[in-house]
Amino acid sequence: MARRKEPNSPNTTSKSIRCAIYTRKSTDEGLEKDFNSLDAQREAAEAYIASQIGEGWICLPDRYDDGGFTGGNLDRPALKKLIADIEAGKIDCVVVYKVDRLSRSLTDFGRLVEVFDKRGTSFVSVTQHFNTTNSMGRLTLNILLSFAQFEREIISERTRDKMAAARKKGKWAGGPPMLGYDVVNQKLEVNEPEAKQVREVFELYLDRRSLLTVAQELNDRGSTTKRWNTKAGTEKGGLRWTKDNVLALLRNVVYIGRVRHKAETYPGEHVGIVDQAVFDAVQALLSDNGRTNPNGPRGSDGAILCGLVRCRSCGCAMTPSCSVKKNRRYRYYVCVNAQKRGYRECPMPSVSAEVLETFVVDQIREIGRDPDLVAATFAEVQRQAEERLESLRNEADRLEAQIAGIYRQLAQAASQPDRLAALNAEVDDRQRVLAQIRLQIETTGRQNAHVGDVRRALAEFDGVWGALTRREQGELLRHVLEGVEFDGKSEEVTLAFRFGQLPAEDNQIVEEAA
Known part of the structure; x- marks a missing residue:
């Protein structure tokens, strides 16, 4: 493997060093001027490259300008184009005015350095006089980035403190308008x-x-x-x-x-x-x-399908509920939509918990005893996994686009502390959801079920079910089942297993739900 040469090395005169200039400004204020901040950064970088012409440095004509984008993430169009050109082998050195123009995040910059190292691309800051081709430059860079990240966190803390002080003075602290x-x-x-x-x-x-x-x-x-x-x-x-x-x-x-x-x-x-x-x-x-609830206790005690049942008509969850009549306790699964908006909102707002639970358990038992049904269930595994992965990836892409949009709004709201806090909270919420979805993608991608695994899981279910407590039975069902869908109109129940959907010939509850 050829050894990478430092830009300042006298040995580089025999080879041209193709330099790309990257510029960034957090807000779009002033970018409409004939000579703006991005132009000033580029002019300084061009002058530095010209001073190294004896070492073979040449300035590439392509512009990589991100106006109105924060340095807190890597979702910037010009930066993506820069990385793509580095991956294509078109760039030998990246030149910036200051290191925080490229990134204010130590973690993100570490990722960029990995890309640079992989392609043998060096990095130079005009005003800080270092490059990443030597250990001293790397140390200096990490110190500067740590201070840049510290500054960003200090700004966030000041914003929170300012909002707290405003509330204590009785001021409106922002957020969506309220009725009245x-x-x-x-x-x-x-x-x-x-x-x-x-x-x-x-x-x-x-x-x-x-x-x-x-x-x-x-x-x-x-x-x-x-x-x-x-x-x-x-x-x-x-x-x-x-x-x-x-x-x-x-x-x-x-x-x-x-x-x-x-x-x-x-x-x-x-x-x-x-x-x-x-x-x-x-x-x-x-x-x-x-x-005090006049309808009696409404906890999930004994509800072994808690967290699994969904109403097909409304597309929402069904939650455990109960009532007491003449000293007798009746348990149900109730459509959350009906519970929140009224029972007229759903064609079948509740179903007897005892009837539904008995039906689900009997169906699982029947599958475990029928080799043909086990094989048919396994045949669905790959298709179900692929559909799940595609849906998760689409959702991840959607969230990433939303986060990118919020970051652009953050760059434009630098002088509005209340709006900054609200936008930062939105970013945190979406990033938490995105992290969960990425974990699901990783988990789903690792699944590699076999017919033997399916048969063994169902056989063990039948063998141990009767010896378990109600709480343990609920835990076992949540390990076996992905979900249970109840259609109030037809009274059909569909079981989705962790390893695929159950193809039951007769999936209708014969007993009428109370």
């Missing part, structure tokens, strides 16, 4: 028609004493959640009421003229629109309803 108020010059101003609607929600709850009933009545009236437009003109909100957003409204201290910071509340600059006495009465009623 409009945001004008970073302050909350009462929207009287909406304020009247908010007071009606409080009065309705005091009268009906049920979040679900209130949500249903609001929807019957044609009422919706807050409608508002983003700065880009996109309309948001205007959703149907659910039990959850009714609860969020009733718990919001903004309506009594206060703001919340963590567990504390402070007097706000805005005007309250709900009487303190009404608000306190609602809080007391919410607390009482949380402690």
Whole structure:
């Protein structure tokens, strides 16, 4: 393997060093000028390359300019083009004005250095006078990057501290507008028609004493959640009421003229629109309803399909529930959509837990005893895995595009602390979901089931089932099953196994669900 030569080495005069200049600016402010920050960075880099002409350095004509992109990630169009050209062997040296123009993240820069090393490409910073072809340059680079990352974290901490101080002074700290108020010059101003609607929600709850009933009545009236437009003109909100957003409204201290910071509340600059006495009465009623449920316990005790059942009609989960009649306890799986928006929203909002659980367990037993069904189940494995992988990869691509879009917004919101905090929170949320999806992709890709594995798993299930406690039975089902889908209209049940979907000839519950 040929040894890579340093740009400053006298031995390089026999070979041209093709230099690419990379420039970046975090915001797009001023980029419309004839001579902007990107031009200034390039001019300095061109002058440095010209000073090394005796060593064989030449400046490539292609421009790699990222205007309006943060250095906190690698999702930048010009940077991607630069990496592609390095991979294609078109570049020998990357020249930047300062190291943080290339990256402010130590982790990301480590990845870039790996790409550079793999292709024998060196890296030079004009103002910091070092390159990555020697150990001293690498050490200096890591120190500078550590300070750049430290500076970025300090900015985030200052933003959080500023938001906390604003809340303690009673100021509006940003976020989506809420029903009853409009945001004008970073302050909350009462929207009287909406304020009247908010007071009606409080009065309705005091009268009906049920979040679900209130949500249903609001929807019957044609009422919706807050409608508002983003700065880009996109309309948001205007959703149907659910039990959850009714609860969020009733718990919001903004309506009594206060703001919340963590567990504390402070007097706000805005005007309250709900009487303190009404608000306190609602809080007391919410607390009482949380402690005592007239329908009896609603926990998941004994619900061995908890977390597995979905309603086919609504496409959402079914959660364990129960009722007590004449001292007898009845267990159900209830459609979450019906539970939140009202039982009229689903054609079959609940199913007897005993009937569904018995049916599922009997189906698993039957499969384990039938070699043909085991073989047919295994035949679905590869197709199911490929479909799952494709869906996960598409979702990962979608999230990466969303994160890239948010980072572009971050670059444009440098002077808006409230917006920066909200955007950073969005990035954190999506990156957490993306990490989970990537883990699922990796796990799914490693799966390599065999017919023997399927047969053995089902045989062991039949052998140990009767000796397990209810909690242990639930754990075993979650190891065996991917999910259970219940169709309330036809009363059909579809079982999806961890190793493929169950092709059952008769998958209909014969007993009528209570």
